[in-house]
Amino acid sequence: MTTTALALTKVRNIGIMAHIDAGKTTTAERILFYTGVSHRIGEVHDGDTALDFTKQERDRGITITSAATTCRWTVEDAAGGEHTINLIDTPGHVDFTIEVERCLRVLDGAVAVFDGVAGVEPQSETVWRQADRYGVPRICFVNKLDRAGADFARCVEMIRERLGAVPLVVQLPIGTEAGFEGVVDLVSGRAHVWPEGRHAVVDVPSGMAEDVRRWRGRLIEAVAEHDEEVMALYVGGAEPSQERLHAAIRRLTVASAATPVLCGSAFRNKGVEPLLDAVVRYLPSPLDAAPQVGDAPEAALEEAPLSALAFKIMSDRHLGRLTFVRIYTGRLAAGASVFNSVKERKERIGKVYRVHADRREEIASAGAGDIVAVMGLKQTTTGETLCDAAHPVVLESMDFPDPVIEVAIEPRSKADRERLSTAIQRLSEEDPSFQVHDEDGQTVIGGMGELHLEILVDRMREVFDVEANVGRPRVAYRETIRAAVERVELTHRKQSGGKGQFAKVLISVEPIEDGYEFVNRVTGGRIPKEFIPSVDAGCQDAMSTGVLAGYEMTGVRVTLLDGDFHPVDSSELAFRIAGSLAFGEAVRRASPVLLEPVMTVEATAPEEHLGAVIGDLNARRGRIEGTGERAGARVVHALVPLSEMFGYVGHLRGMTSGRGVFTMQFAAYAEVPASVARTLVPG
Numbered sequence: 001m002t003t004t005a006l007a008l009t010k011v012r013n014i015g016i017m018a019h020i021d022a023g024k025t026t027t028a029e030r031i032l033f034y035t036g037v038s039h040r041i042g043e044v045h046d047g048d049t050a051l052d053f054t055k056q057e058r059d060r061g062i063t064i065t066s067a068a069t070t071c072r073w074t075v076e077d078a079a080g081g082e083h084t085i086n087l088i089d090t091p092g093h094v095d096f097t098i099e100v101e102r103c104l105r106v107l108d109g110a111v112a113v114f115d116g117v118a119g120v121e122p123q124s125e126t127v128w129r130q131a132d133r134y135g136v137p138r139i140c141f142v143n144k145l146d147r148a149g150a151d152f153a154r155c156v157e158m159i160r161e162r163l164g165a166v167p168l169v170v171q172l173p174i175g176t177e178a179g180f181e182g183v184v185d186l187v188s189g190r191a192h193v194w195p196e197g198r199h200a201v202v203d204v205p206s207g208m209a210e211d212v213r214r215w216r217g218r219l220i221e222a223v224a225e226h227d228e229e230v231m232a233l234y235v236g237g238a239e240p241s242q243e244r245l246h247a248a249i250r251r252l253t254v255a256s257a258a259t260p261v262l263c264g265s266a267f268r269n270k271g272v273e274p275l276l277d278a279v280v281r282y283l284p285s286p287l288d289a290a291p292q293v294g295d296a297p298e299a300a301l302e303e304a305p306l307s308a309l310a311f312k313i314m315s316d317r318h319l320g321r322l323t324f325v326r327i328y329t330g331r332l333a334a335g336a337s338v339f340n341s342v343k344e345r346k347e348r349i350g351k352v353y354r355v356h357a358d359r360r361e362e363i364a365s366a367g368a369g370d371i372v373a374v375m376g377l378k379q380t381t382t383g384e385t386l387c388d389a390a391h392p393v394v395l396e397s398m399d400f401p402d403p404v405i406e407v408a409i410e411p412r413s414k415a416d417r418e419r420l421s422t423a424i425q426r427l428s429e430e431d432p433s434f435q436v437h438d439e440d441g442q443t444v445i446g447g448m449g450e451l452h453l454e455i456l457v458d459r460m461r462e463v464f465d466v467e468a469n470v471g472r473p474r475v476a477y478r479e480t481i482r483a484a485v486e487r488v489e490l491t492h493r494k495q496s497g498g499k500g501q502f503a504k505v506l507i508s509v510e511p512i513e514d515g516y517e518f519v520n521r522v523t524g525g526r527i528p529k530e531f532i533p534s535v536d537a538g539c540q541d542a543m544s545t546g547v548l549a550g551y552e553m554t555g556v557r558v559t560l561l562d563g564d565f566h567p568v569d570s571s572e573l574a575f576r577i578a579g580s581l582a583f584g585e586a587v588r589r590a591s592p593v594l595l596e597p598v599m600t601v602e603a604t605a606p607e608e609h610l611g612a613v614i615g616d617l618n619a620r621r622g623r624i625e626g627t628g629e630r631a632g633a634r635v636v637h638a639l640v641p642l643s644e645m646f647g648y649v650g651h652l653r654g655m656t657s658g659r660g661v662f663t664m665q666f667a668a669y670a671e672v673p674a675s676v677a678r679t680l681v682p683g
């Protein structure tokens with residue numbers, strides 16, 4: 001067992017983000033290989049990579065569960081030698097944007113991988129905007145330059161135009177497509193090539209001297225524009241030194257003012273070592289990302305009381321519960337007692353591990369800036385803060401969007417029902433973005449998309465041995481009201497021999513944007529204070545089952561105006577029932593309507609299929625927002641109700657001879673048209 005005290009300036013907590021298929025997994029895999037974590041190169045298409053380690057991921061060839069893994073990298077000419085890189089694998093599928101957000105929250109920097117042929121794809125834009133929101137500094141890696149149709153310069157333009165980023169081109173490709181050999185580092189003016197798979201640093205090929213001069217000039221100009229020091233040199237006609245340029249690029253990157261752009265082919269093992277150099281050189285350390293604390297920020301962070309965020313929980317059939325934690329301040333030690341400030345509960349840290357893909361190294365403790373996995377936490381779930389009980393803090397928690405799609409699960413036996421309830425409890429700790437409710441005795445789980453639910457169900461079967469009949473995925477409709485209704489009076493009275501029930505309430509309801517609000521206007525003790533929360537609870541009970549078709553309600557404000565009570569017969573229960581009944585009555589009169597999730601759809605297809613794709617989206621009640629062009633194909637932007645999008649993948653492929661692709665994301669809830677609503681509302 002080792003005690004690790006990492007020099008914070010030598011730590012990089014980074015993620016790799018990308019559109020699915022851009023090569024994120026391959027790039028991560030190569031990083032692990034070159035840093036010595038894995039000893040052979042696993043290929044994604046063999047379903048055998050170190051980072052994608054759950055079975056569903058292997059089967060599907062995509063990354064879903066974010067795993068944290070630690071590796072080390074030394075840059076020869078950079079100060080400080082060996083650096084520790086904690087690599088967080090972020091999922092690429094849009095159904096899992098919530099996982100992406102969760103990862104971004106704990107990263108100090110990221111590598112955005114792009115497909116050198118397709119360029120900036122819709123999902124890359126989504127993830128990029130999320131990273132903007134969290135202020136995560138980024139390096140771009142234009143991958144797949146060995147593929148036919150790869151175009152580095154076009155990708156750089158797309159990064160500028162589509163993402164609104166300030167690209168700093170720090171590398172030029174040597175050759176392209178089948179002739180792609182390596183990259184020129186514009187800062188050092190040296191070429192990196194891989195003859196027979198071995199990395200070599202050589203002179204720039206003579207034919208490229210002019211290109212290199214021109215692009216280096218552009219790089220210096222771009223840096224000078226944002227950096228006084230380099231500007232002064234530039235104006236004076238002097239060349240900035242390599243160190244000065246590195247430092248200036250780092251400052252701009254750390255401040256998210258610009259993003260260095262590199263290139264390569266992860267698959268052909270070209271460009272990965274210089275990418276690792278760039279991670280160390282340009283991306284921030286935890287210290288850069290932390291608010292400055294006096295003169296000795298590093299010591300201060302380490303000596304401060306513990307604050308850490310649990311950002312990922314994985315349950316393993318053999319090992320049980322493993323919690324991935326980002327430590328912001330202080331130290332986290334094996335055996336220590338910590339305080340969960342969200343649940344207000346003490347927890348004991350069992351073992352602390354540094355995780356190297358699927359291998360774990362037990363350590364005694366870890367300090368500020370680090371990312372480790374912890375065993376032994378029982379109550380803590382994703383997004384919660386662990387801290388020192390004497391200095392409680394709550395780190396900013398995460399918001400989870402509502403699930404838009406759901407599926408009913410019916411366990412086969414009584415034992416399956418028990419296993420299902422364990423599975424649900426464990427899985428919801430891992431993934432707070434799915435929800436569960438009971439509907440006519442059936443268990444219904446809601447999630448972010450078809451694939452999300454499919455994976456949850458797979459995990460229930462495989463990890464928890466749940467045998468169950470699973471219904472077809474269906475849309476999570478909602479209900480809301482369109483009108484305000486004033487002063488609905490309701491008296492709940494029940495006389496049954498002994499103690500009766502009595503509660504009287506007077507409420508108003510009105511539409512609000514979304515969610516639920518409760519306002520109490522009762523004065524003079526007309527309803528005793530202790531019963532007010534019961535009325536609120538009753539209204540919330542009624543919110544969960546709408547009056548039209550039993551869907552959950554949203555967008556209602558209730559105002560409790562007045563009421564009455566009985567000194568003997570009034571109770572919490574009586575007021576809860578009265579609240580619920582009054583709410584139902586008021587909502588029935590407030591023009592209730594059904595809402596459905598509407599999705600932003602981007603379908604890409606060759607020109608000759610454009611008409612068919614648009615016609616089909618129209619037939620799906622879609623509203624075409626516009627069309628554009630991307631990488632030689634046409635893109636259709638549309639808003640389409642989710643209920644019309646089931647099975648669209650296959651349909652689009654059929655219409656476009658297999659060449660169409662699409663992405664879909666939740667946009668908003670919108671009113672279901674009356675003609676459609678008739679088929680959904682019973683009676």
Ligand code: GDP
Pocket residue numbers: 018019020021022023024025026027044045061062063092143144145146147264265266267268
């Ligand atoms: P992810 O979905 O972003 O994780 O992408 P993967 O790493 O799974 O890669 C998707 C596919 O592209 C796989 O079949 C890879 O073998 C392939 N691929 C990845 N990088 C490259 C590359 O640099 N060149 C070529 N030609 N193929 C690549």
